[in-house]
Amino acid sequence: MITIKDVARAAGVSVATVSRVQNGSVLVKETTRRLVGEVVERLGYSPHGAARSLITSRTNTLGVLLPDLYGEFFSEVIRGIDQTAQRHGYHLLVSSSHDDRSAVETALRSMRGRVDGLIVMWPEMDETAVPNLAARFPVVLLSAPIGPDGFDVITVANYEGAYAMVCHLLDLGHRRIAIIKGVEGNADAAERLRGYRGALASAGLGSAAIEVAGEFNEASGFRATGELLHREVRPTAIFAANDAMAVGALSALREAGLRVPEDVALAGFDDIPMARYLDPALSSVHVDISALGEHATLRLLSAVRDKDRHEHRAETLPTTLVLRRSCGATVPASRPTARSGLATFANSPL
Amino acid sequence: MITIKDVARAAGVSVATVSRVQNGSVLVKETTRRLVGEVVERLGYSPHGAARSLITSRTNTLGVLLPDLYGEFFSEVIRGIDQTAQRHGYHLLVSSSHDDRSAVETALRSMRGRVDGLIVMWPEMDETAVPNLAARFPVVLLSAPIGPDGFDVITVANYEGAYAMVCHLLDLGHRRIAIIKGVEGNADAAERLRGYRGALASAGLGSAAIEVAGEFNEASGFRATGELLHREVRPTAIFAANDAMAVGALSALREAGLRVPEDVALAGFDDIPMARYLDPALSSVHVDISALGEHATLRLLSAVRDKDRHEHRAETLPTTLVLRRSCGATVPASRPTARSGLATFANSPL
DNA sequence: GGAAAAAATGTAAACGATTACAAGAGTATC
DNA sequence: GATACTCTTGTAATCGTTTACATTTTTTCC
Numbered sequence: 001m002i003t004i005k006d007v008a009r010a011a012g013v014s015v016a017t018v019s020r021v022q023n024g025s026v027l028v029k030e031t032t033r034r035l036v037g038e039v040v041e042r043l044g045y046s047p048h049g050a051a052r053s054l055i056t057s058r059t060n061t062l063g064v065l066l067p068d069l070y071g072e073f074f075s076e077v078i079r080g081i082d083q084t085a086q087r088h089g090y091h092l093l094v095s096s097s098h099d100d101r102s103a104v105e106t107a108l109r110s111m112r113g114r115v116d117g118l119i120v121m122w123p124e125m126d127e128t129a130v131p132n133l134a135a136r137f138p139v140v141l142l143s144a145p146i147g148p149d150g151f152d153v154i155t156v157a158n159y160e161g162a163y164a165m166v167c168h169l170l171d172l173g174h175r176r177i178a179i180i181k182g183v184e185g186n187a188d189a190a191e192r193l194r195g196y197r198g199a200l201a202s203a204g205l206g207s208a209a210i211e212v213a214g215e216f217n218e219a220s221g222f223r224a225t226g227e228l229l230h231r232e233v234r235p236t237a238i239f240a241a242n243d244a245m246a247v248g249a250l251s252a253l254r255e256a257g258l259r260v261p262e263d264v265a266l267a268g269f270d271d272i273p274m275a276r277y278l279d280p281a282l283s284s285v286h287v288d289i290s291a292l293g294e295h296a297t298l299r300l301l302s303a304v305r306d307k308d309r310h311e312h313r314a315e316t317l318p319t320t321l322v323l324r325r326s327c328g329a330t331v332p333a334s335r336p337t338a339r340s341g342l343a344t345f346a347n348s349p350l
Numbered sequence: 351m352i353t354i355k356d357v358a359r360a361a362g363v364s365v366a367t368v369s370r371v372q373n374g375s376v377l378v379k380e381t382t383r384r385l386v387g388e389v390v391e392r393l394g395y396s397p398h399g400a401a402r403s404l405i406t407s408r409t410n411t412l413g414v415l416l417p418d419l420y421g422e423f424f425s426e427v428i429r430g431i432d433q434t435a436q437r438h439g440y441h442l443l444v445s446s447s448h449d450d451r452s453a454v455e456t457a458l459r460s461m462r463g464r465v466d467g468l469i470v471m472w473p474e475m476d477e478t479a480v481p482n483l484a485a486r487f488p489v490v491l492l493s494a495p496i497g498p499d500g501f502d503v504i505t506v507a508n509y510e511g512a513y514a515m516v517c518h519l520l521d522l523g524h525r526r527i528a529i530i531k532g533v534e535g536n537a538d539a540a541e542r543l544r545g546y547r548g549a550l551a552s553a554g555l556g557s558a559a560i561e562v563a564g565e566f567n568e569a570s571g572f573r574a575t576g577e578l579l580h581r582e583v584r585p586t587a588i589f590a591a592n593d594a595m596a597v598g599a600l601s602a603l604r605e606a607g608l609r610v611p612e613d614v615a616l617a618g619f620d621d622i623p624m625a626r627y628l629d630p631a632l633s634s635v636h637v638d639i640s641a642l643g644e645h646a647t648l649r650l651l652s653a654v655r656d657k658d659r660h661e662h663r664a665e666t667l668p669t670t671l672v673l674r675r676s677c678g679a680t681v682p683a684s685r686p687t688a689r690s691g692l693a694t695f696a697n698s699p700l
Numbered sequence: 701g702g703a704a705a706a707a708a709t710g711t712a713a714a715c716g717a718t719t720a721c722a723a724g725a726g727t728a729t730c
Numbered sequence: 731g732a733t734a735c736t737c738t739t740g741t742a743a744t745c746g747t748t749t750a751c752a753t754t755t756t757t758t759c760c
Contacts, residue, residue: 003716014740019718029738048463050409051716053400054745061443069432075425082419082446091460093411094442096432110441113398247627254629277597279604279629353746364710369748379708401746404715707756728735
């Protein structure tokens, strides 16, 4: 492999000069610059990243720790992170499947000296994990249920979104509204549940809650819906704590011969890209998922570059209600309006 | 930041000993091992990745270059890569948006000394780019239209898959079958088109081809379908060269008040996870997308570990026809069978 | 108890870059 | 022509590890 020494020798200059040319230093005569440039080109030299990182103590890389890489949600998060990082000249080191504490710690250790900062999405996290996270390099947390002591935290307006959606279902006249809950111990799931309960309570229906467990994936949404349909008193509306479960619910309802929204209304959370293409198109609480990644990256870059001046804060991304056919709002079936079918092309990231 | 020297000093041993303990060398007395271990723990030491890479010339990281990170297809590819890499103790450095030559070259340069090998998905690549790829580190190409001289290449049975799907549509009695083509210059797109033409030709319909341009995304599928519907002679079946375009086509057909499959049959390619949840569920040429990533990773790991013994080869992943409602096969609407709706849970990776 | 062998530890040279500092080469000024 | 600049280049230390080799300590065996 070609090193800087090879280039220096071939060009008849010192390694310092080659280094200076590579880094665009002004202290190089034009003729030398050209000479070295040619040799670099001819030999196909590219600097050794690790060596560079070692001496400069900057890697130009950001670490990303996600619970999983499966599904549209994480895909969108990564896309947001990647776009932003790339725009600022940073690479991405990704790692997934960190459900338990020790897996996260292992991943963290292995990142030292490889990244300048880290984005961690870990909704199951609790305060006891904090000490391990801090004091290595800047960290931005996504969906973590803790305050901004030591890191930036970015969350989604889960409570408000769920509250609004359930209120909407109430407005449509539903009184038996079920929720398919998210993963136990997951911060997003907990807040969405709280929003659901809050909305029911505000309508004086606090005791009418119908709650069934789910795990944020299609299969559990399918299963949970089957369970709901076997109860004596069937719900007239189902609010799934995320879209993946809503997709499973939709399959289960179709399978049971029930029409959506006529027999059972359905709503989800996240507004993943797929939501608008389902039939009926899925009403959901819209989250700008890639913006989540983008904000996280911007906070992290700020922390990385102004280590001193940067101050941590907690940020909450707003949610909006996206009403499509599945919840039985007044959107006509055959000719979808701006918010449901076709016109989504206008504001979709295609 | 804590370095190995700090640990050595605190433990009253040399850095060599600390290093040995860290790497589980057998040449360490048990008591020393414990002592050092405790100090490491107490100080929260973790070795510096770049320093380690520099001296060992192994990074334990694989690079991944994709055209994009958007959509279910790439998401699945990455998932396959990640799972496999992780299982073998490797990290992933990802980079996206490499449509043109120079972007790829830049990305390549910046990877030296940061990765042990590279997976490049670059369907628009041509032979002239080969010299730049080789001679740095092991490279595995996905969907590249070139032979295995210098790297491993993994492709999908595009021709066969498209051929089979179009034959199926012919079997169903369709005679005016349109194709929404993929990106110009894209190897996968070209092969799928060739399969379409081949199938028509085999039925003596070579001159009846109806071809319209597309770009592998929902919007272009929508647009292309609109175009098809405005022709004097409407096709009775549409074969989209990938599922994303089929999704757009489905929206356009629904929008035009046409029933699928009764008025127009529809089929896609890739069988992305979303396909089974559409209504009607989308018939598609199934590609085991995450297996694509997995195979690429395994080939690369082999190349990385047995640099000498490893020999390059070209591998083609088989495709299978997945018939759901959208193409008008004999799958009943209300009770989906094993291949279409519900039962997909059984073999899906949920 | 002492020599030889085995086991444990330490010393120091790498790895490939960056960069402070020193030094050499021009060039303007008197 | 010497002095004091500026501009360009080179020398060598440094980053944090690993590891060959040297050295010390412990064990074995007679």
